[in-house]
Amino acid sequence: EPEVTQTPSHQVTQMGQEVILRCVPISNHLYFYWYRQILGQKVEFLVSFYNNEISEKSEIFDDQFSVERPDGSNFTLKIRSTKLEDSAMYFCASSEAWGRQDEQYFGPGTRLTVT
Amino acid sequence: AQSVTQLDSHVSVSEGTPVLLRCNYSSSYSPSLFWYVQHPNKGLQLLLKYTSAATLVKGINGFEAEFKKSETSFHLTKPSAHMSDAAEYFCVVSVSGGYQKVTFGTGTKLQVIP
Numbered sequence: 001e002p003e004v005t006q007t008p009s010h011q012v013t014q015m016g017q018e019v020i021l022r023c024v025p026i027s028n029h030l031y032f033y034w035y036r037q038i039l040g041q042k043v044e045f046l047v048s049f050y051n052n053e054i055s056e057k058s059e060i061f062d063d064q065f066s067v068e069r070p071d072g073s074n075f076t077l078k079i080r081s082t083k084l085e086d087s088a089m090y091f092c093a094s095s096e097a098w099g100r101q102d103e104q105y106f107g108p109g110t111r112l113t114v115t
Numbered sequence: 116a117q118s119v120t121q122l123d124s125h126v127s128v129s130e131g132t133p134v135l136l137r138c139n140y141s142s143s144y145s146p147s148l149f150w151y152v153q154h155p156n157k158g159l160q161l162l163l164k165y166t167s168a169a170t171l172v173k174g175i176n177g178f179e180a181e182f183k184k185s186e187t188s189f190h191l192t193k194p195s196a197h198m199s200d201a202a203e204y205f206c207v208v209s210v211s212g213g214y215q216k217v218t219f220g221t222g223t224k225l226q227v228i229p
Contacts, residue, residue: 004158035219043159043205043219056216091159099211103149106159 002026004107006092012113013082021077021110023092032075033093033104034067036060043091049075050098082114117142119208121220129228134178134193136223138206141187148189149207150180153222159205165189176200201227 005024013019025032034046047057049067064080075094079086089111093104122137140146147166151159163174170182176199180191189206206220 006158009156033217042221045217093159103161103164104217105161106151108156108158 002105004092004094004105006090006107006110008110009108010111010113012115015084015114016081019079019082019112021079021090021092021112023075023077023107024073025075025092025094026105027073029094029096029105031055031095031098031102032067032069033095034077035091035093035106036088037091037109038085038088046077079112082112084114087112087114117144117146117208117210117216117218119206119218119220121204121206121223123223124221125224125226127226127228128196130198131195134191134196134200134225136191136204136206136225138189138191138220139187140189140206140208142208142210144210147209148180148182149209150174150178150189150191151205151207152202153205154202162191162204196225196227198227198229201225 007022032049035043036046037043045058047061047067048055066078068076089109091109092107095102095104118141120139128134149164150162152162153159162178163172163180165172165182173179178193180189182189203222203224205222209217
């Protein structure tokens, strides 16, 4: 069964450093998403992406975040200058379509630890 | 605006006994509702979804959920818990108003006691 993959599974970085989290969505999906889950808190929406541009972003997704689809398969989340509070699990998801009934398929997540 | 409330952060059941994980939602639009499961160190796996067809929805691994509009609830049930059901469960509401907007509940950790 096709699945969303994410690399790395765990990333440790120092405050102020840039990190890139990578995702490979399911191949025929057109819509891509990033979410984060701070330890002990709920899963929060960050950004959605379609047709090589951001469709929607939350207030969490400020100027230090960016997303890109550099080629036909990868979807990346870049955090320019990491802060301690960026430590979280980051989930990538993809979906075939955009309607409310279309489920999103999630990857296993990348645990980001900022020290 | 929409929101999801999972009424229990932890639920503990004995193996072989029924499971009930509660979820209430609010939404200005007709929602779709989903239950996802997250096993330790794994991604979020879809268990089942409601999209305005039958109100009783059957999912994988023997789980089912009933959409009750009058009670704004979408509780997840399973007749008999298995050890492998121990995981965290998330109720999710999705609406579309030109785009899909997804809101997660805070999650319920299910413990299954042998």
